[in-house]
Amino acid sequence: MIGALLNALGILLGAIFGLAWRGQWFARTQNQIKSLLGAFTALCGLQLIWLNIGGSFVSIVKQLFLAVLALVLGNLFGKILGLQKFSNRLGRHAASLIAAGQSSTGKKADGFIAGTILFCAAPLGILGAVTDGLSVFFYPLAVKAVMDGLATMSFVKIFRWPAALAAAPVFFFLNDIALAVHSFALPWLDAHHALHAVNVTAGLIICAMTLVVLEVRRVELANYLPALIIAPILTLWFA
Numbered sequence: 001m002i003g004a005l006l007n008a009l010g011i012l013l014g015a016i017f018g019l020a021w022r023g024q025w026f027a028r029t030q031n032q033i034k035s036l037l038g039a040f041t042a043l044c045g046l047q048l049i050w051l052n053i054g055g056s057f058v059s060i061v062k063q064l065f066l067a068v069l070a071l072v073l074g075n076l077f078g079k080i081l082g083l084q085k086f087s088n089r090l091g092r093h094a095a096s097l098i099a100a101g102q103s104s105t106g107k108k109a110d111g112f113i114a115g116t117i118l119f120c121a122a123p124l125g126i127l128g129a130v131t132d133g134l135s136v137f138f139y140p141l142a143v144k145a146v147m148d149g150l151a152t153m154s155f156v157k158i159f160r161w162p163a164a165l166a167a168a169p170v171f172f173f174l175n176d177i178a179l180a181v182h183s184f185a186l187p188w189l190d191a192h193h194a195l196h197a198v199n200v201t202a203g204l205i206i207c208a209m210t211l212v213v214l215e216v217r218r219v220e221l222a223n224y225l226p227a228l229i230i231a232p233i234l235t236l237w238f239a
Contacts, residue, residue: 001182003132003141004175008167010145011119011152015164018153033150037143038214044139045206048131052199066234067201073234074201074227075220084220090121101158111159115166119148120173123221124209129174130228131202133181134195140206141174147213193239194232201231 053063078084097114101107119125124147128140148170155163189195205224211217 001129001132001138001175001178002136003128003138004171004173004178006138007119007125007128007141007145007148007174008171010149011115011167011170012164014149014152015156015161015167017149018156019161021153033146034214037146038210041140041143041213042207042210044143045203045208045210047139048135048137048203048206049200051135052196052203062238063197063200066197066238067204067231070197070201070227070231070234071204071224073230074225075223077226077230078220078223081226083222083225087121087123087222090117094118098155098158108159108162111155111163112165114159115152115155115163116169118151119144119166119170122148123225124206125170125174126177126225127202127205127209127221127228129177130181131199132174133178134186134189135199137199140209143213189232192232192236194235197231197235198228201227 053060055063094114094117097110101110101114122144124140124144128138128144131137131140152163152166186195189198205221205227208219208224209221212219212221
């Protein structure tokens, strides 16, 4: 799948640039990159919604209502399952490895482990792999590729080249999700005319991701992932 490949290439390019460049980012440059990523993320979410919603005004309202309801129920189930808490624990473990590397008490391989954890556990990665597998909509993973590349630039300054090796597990992890979704979920969704419901719901989650990218508000994105499963079920019930 295209998205997984882009994500892996983003990590590798970030590593190469980080090893070659000895300078530091200016605050203005960081803010500009953050703003561009936020705008592109919002555009991706809106585009995904636009491409998958249609019909009469009543039909559009119904689709949006079911997508929002799926998000509410998905967030509830996500909290019950503790998805965000699990994601946070992984993040804290990766942060401890990075802190150890900065204090010269860590190992070079810790960069590979920390990068793999952070890049694979990111909700945007799982969401992007799903949309890539369902509709070849790889743009969320393109956004993630830039974000992971920028992070890798910092990691290689601490752990050197082993941090770049995280590109391999990230590629296989996201590619396997996309292939599984394409092979098993897509035929069922097509047969029950529920593909659009999943994509509209995913588009709303991507729009919420904009708040995280711009650091406007902290959103527990992992808790909303079950909404991708709930959305087609609601569509069948209210068809």
